[in-house]
Amino acid sequence: MRIQHLYIICVLLFTCCVQQIGMAQQQHHKKQLVQGIVLDHLRKPLEGATVFIENSPIYAVTDSKGSFKLYLKEGKHSLSCSFVGFTKQVIEIEVSAQTPSISFNLVLDKSTSLDEVEVSAKSLLQNVKESAYNVVAIDAQQMANTTADLADVLETASGVKIRRTGGVGSNASISLNGFSGRHVKIFMDGMPMQGFGSAFQINNIPVNLAERIEIYKGVVPIELGADALGGAINIVTNNKPQTNVDASYSYGSFNTHKSNVNVNYTGKSGFTFRLNAFQNYSDNNYKVKTYLLNLDTGVYSDEPQWFKRFHDRYHNETVIAKVGFVNKSWADLFLIGGTLGNEDNQVQNSALMKIAFGGVERNAKTRMATMQYRKKNVFIKHLDITANANYSSVKNNSLDTLARQYNWAGDYKTKSSSGEAAYTLSEFNNTSSTARFNAVYNPSKKHHFSLNNTWSKFVRNSDNATEVLDNTSSSASLDKISIKNVLGAAYNYRPNDIWNVSAFGKYYYVDVTGPVNVNGNDDPNHASYELYSTNYNVEGYGATASYLLAKDLQLKGSYEKTYRLPSQNELFGDELIEAGDASLKAEHSNNINANITYQRTFAKKHDFFITTGFIYRNTQDYIRRVIEERYGGAYYTNHGKVKTIGFDAELQYVFNKRLVIGGNATYQSVTNREKYTTNNTIALNYEDRMPNVPYLFGNGQVSYQLLNVFHNKKNRLQFQYNLNYTHEFFRYWESYGSSNSKITIPTQLSHDFSATLSLKNGMYNISLETQNFTNELLYDNYSLQKPGRSFAIKLRYYFIKTN
Template sequence: MRSILLIPVFCGIAFLAQAQQPSPAGSKSADSHAAAATYACYGTVKHPDGLPVAGASVQIAELNRQTVSDDEGRFSFSGIPAGHYLLRISHLGDKAAEILLDFSAKKSVRINVTLEPQIGRLRELTVAGKSENREVADQPVKAEVINTRAVQEQPSTLVEVMNRTAGIRIRQSGGLGAPANLSINGFQGRSVKYFRDGIPMDYLGAAYDISLLPVNMLERVEVYKGVLPARLGADALGGAVNMVSKHARDKSLEASYETGSFNTHRAALNAFFRDTTTKLFAGINAFYNYSDNNYDVDVLLTDPETGKQEDDPTRVKLFHNRFRNYFGEIYAGVSGTKWADELRLGLTGFHIDRQAQFAPAMTQPFGAAFNSQYALVPTLRYKKAFFNDKLRLDQFFAVNTLHIKQVDTAAGQYDWYGRFTPSTSRRGELSVRGSLAQLNYSYYTSRSRLSYRLGDRNTLDFNMVFSGFKRVGHDPLGITFTNTGKDVLSLPARYDKRVLALGLETRFPGEKLTNDFIVKHFHYTTRATGSDYAGGAIDYDNKNSQWGAAEALKFELNRFSFLRLSGETTLRLPEQDELFGDGNMHLPNLGLKPERSMNLNLGYRLDRPGQFALELNGFYRRTKNMILQVPYNFLYTQSQNIQQVKGLGIEADVRVKLLDWLEANGNVTYQDMRLFNTGNPGTEDARLRNTPYFFANAGLEASLGKVLLKNDRLKIYWHFLFVREYYLDVVPKDKEPDGFLGLWGKAQFDAPNIIPNQSVHTAGFVYSPSGKGFSLGFQVKDIFDVPVYDNFKIQNAGRSFYVKLNYSIP
């Protein structure tokens, strides 16, 4: 596999070497080469305060050449014939700049452009080139870009927005605040990594979870499928999610409040201010979530006299499912100075309070147990460019302690009606032993990135992420060692992880072909003492180091379409919570092995702006020791290695402009992930448990103006989601539906193990009286009130209604 991945690199090196080999002096080839000499142009676009301008359109009209500046404001052209040309740089909200270029003396021309803000009313401006979102989506490494700005006025959760995307399924074990499990092309759980502005998010615990984060907080979400770019540098198998924060130039204020069914309340605030004279800036990001989550569910009751479970489900209302969390971040710094492009100091605080209503498989109700967590997190980020922007440094540090409390002291059990039955034989309801655990998780996170431009066509990217972790705590009701009587949690558990990534991006002559080659090194160590069932001490002291490599190629067929091919052999290290558990419902498994996977991806994209867009992608996966979270003894979950998994899949995504005011979109995903080499005829070639294999989305969106007022704006939307039935546990292949690819027909086994077909409709509107500043959003979810099941067959809320108010000062 590594040899296969290296073939394009060696071909590229050979091509460059041949292209750069000098011809003999005085020969005809040398003369013709000189006559056909080409030139290059590169530079940066900035604002007067020194901040880079991302998404600026840069054009050479005479050559019909155009590009767009990247996140650092950089742009480049190559293969320019000799002559004089006019370079035009434009950006919405800024005065355009024009520069006359003379390509005759120097092989390359460097330009630094400063765009002045547009003063007065802006005229309508048509900007050619790609947006920042489009630029990310069109890179060789496959990335799905979700434009959260387009839906920030809707009362939609980030989970709902991401679930409308091809190849992505996010499953929640309950209502607002319930843990979310993201699946990308068949990979799920911790195989998918999460980032905030390129920084791994482990140090934030559950505070910045996709199930909690308002869409108002984000500029966009980048979902990487398969290969990860070197700048992220993580040990992910199936991909990653990078949540990009909103950014403003001078000042802004945005606030929203949402309320709805089940006593749900959500609020968000973003504020930013920059002083262009002193180059100081400051800002705040904050949000609040609350819900009783007391929706109706269908459960199987147990007869209190006979202890026998009833055959037919009964509808009850959840009664101990409240969730509340606060999140606040303040930051300040300086930008655009000689010694720092940006220096930012931040302080983040959060608190989460979650009641426990049911076991992971929704088989047992709880009525008193709860858990909470809080932390204060200081952060530092420093960015600086050196040597005329050839070398760029981006350094991030965070040190914090996450405090978690688990309380389970109800000496008895509850039924689904909230009635309590005391028991003298138990001290808790989640477990016989009960819990008063208090855990302290200490984190140290360092991310160092260096980017160096090698000439006009090559960029070298180095990224190192180091994560240090230690857990220590106590539980007076917890397990103790039989020989010493010590609390098992009182002994520290340590976990250190380091991921190194080195990437080389090459743009070949003509800029039709772009190549990314990435090498990674993974290393982790664990030191912990656990307990067996008898209370005996078990010491674990493990370390592991391995290599990985990836290759991504993109070939432009024309200005509207391209092909993309990538391959990877990589490693995913077990995470600390998978090894040590969470001190509550997720049990430790200190014997976990790293996952090893080989991934291949092939894609085609056709995009005609303003008309339609089509994307087709296929993938193949082969994984050893896949780590999955599975039910354990009905009440708990545990991360376990699944021996070997292979699978292939295909996804299609289409968006069509039907009318000037009406747009339609849809996507379908099929993924066939199966076990192999199990040694058991009953499980050989069986589908991966608890994993959807077919799902689809469809939607319509209408944008209308002058509905009631002269400058008002009305957006009306409808979304449809379908998920084909899948299976809670491993089932023999011959018991699956016999229809084509299992897409129709019925499974040949008992229904309790089946997560049934689901068809969910959602509709809503957003109305803005003045077209900007203030808006009102309304949404009804699950219009037809069909039962909705999710991860581990947990039932989620049915029909519900939400209203959202938005206010902004740009």
């Protein structure tokens, strides 16, 4: 059965089943209906009061009319009612078929100040922000009603720039603190995502799957087991024991369809089941402005023209199912699960916009098994452990067999040799295994010890070695194996709420076997590969500190000597456009971070949040992705020394929790510090900024929320405006070429707008949005163009029952 059919069946089956469970659960094992009303001291209905059975988990919350309903077994019960600021009231009742309506009349609690009752507690987001690490925590659920994917959410944070190669489903790489692509590690619930497969990545995962996103700038906690220079992204999903259904569908420009269903069920016994399913489809037939190739003469037009993309369809679907238990004596959380994913992707162009394809395709099928275990107070008090493991098999197919050359008008001519890019009909399988163990010991509030070990193995096999008939794929039959292990230990000392410090050490081990192009990567038509093997180990260390100058003012600082091990794509390529190099060295860097944050509430209606940060990176053996200008391919190389100095700032103002005005700006200068060439002469590009890296960009946001829409307190209407700015930057080395031949990515300014209507406290939602509504010409990696003006509508249903 194809994955599309399985996706639809799973969504329909589990949506129906869990909705029935959620709706019928109150009727299971309950005999008689008990209903009533709760009134305050002025005899007015009291909304939000809790009515419950003493020494029992059975409860109900009153609605806007003060009414409540409970299903209880026949017999005597102690029925209680409580509300903040009022004295608790208990009524003895006897439930039978003729139980009369119950009425609670609550009286004021004189020991409580009733001018204002304020309940405060630190949220998970706040706890993350107050840690010693320079971390930004984004509440992903605030964007749950939009058509955003996880990449869109990340771009709202300061210091973060998402680089896309096109429309829906296109490759999305993260630029953080001047480091981009694989310099930044991405995790989901603490597990590396590198083996998850292309059908399950930040460019296609809907925002509804995440609860929050943690962005670590600089030092990364050892709990993540990361080898990262520029920082790390940790996507945290919803692991709360609750029953809910979150279903949505959206339709937008360029025939774009997105749907998503999240189903969670947790019973009183602790049994839990979770299903996440989503799909994305788009023709991506937006217009681009580029040069037309004359197929007869091989000459490009002098001026760019507008063309409609004709070979860029994208389709993916993914189903994730987990089953297990929570809150048991032997485990706080134990889940086993499986992921099935499918991705079909037409490739419209190479890494350069001039070259258009009409028959190049790739697809991938992901199969992954997962395990999660978490337990507090193991063996001794205050010793907590977490263990995660996954195994994935991703079968990839690359198709490039047409003996044609296309231009952007869709015209083509027949060639003497087959293949538009690399002539391949290859099928290869990526298998990834990852195991992560984390132990935390807190003997007191002042001391915190942690130990983490993350092991991973990647293997690529060519199941169908239909050799490419030129040399670009002659490495297909050679072994490709990468083994990594990162061991970390840390100690945190927190004598009080004013300051805390943390010190840590990491031990990295890597073992690589793979092909190396002995002729170099400059000319892919004359490649010759040999098998290469190496293994090595390195050590890193660092420290972080946090200090509260005042209640609302916090300082943070960190230093780290860290390593970043080459990724699987950098080592082995992608078997189509990118070439790998198994001999790449690990990057290493000395990093310094400093951050100051001010957060204050005035007159109980005005909230201010200001943060600014400084970064410094001195990197050796920097791994750079190089575009081969003639053929449009790409390869990786150890560039040498690179220095990064950057600043970022974020400001947000909230009035009465209804009006939000905010923005962020980032400046990051990533410069070449490799002074001499191989001929021992001073390099022309010495102290140039690294090419194709934005150095000045920012975002702005204004949102306003209308309450009591249609005269109903449970309805709200929200309007939001976003501004995105990227300053001009060089596509290639700024010192190369004449002033007329230097190519830049121009300054870009785009605007987005959305309106969302939420009914019945967010149970029913409808959103209308437009992106780039001024239809600006937007570029990204090496002049690759992103879509112009687009519109979308999204319908979302959300049902929740907390257990």
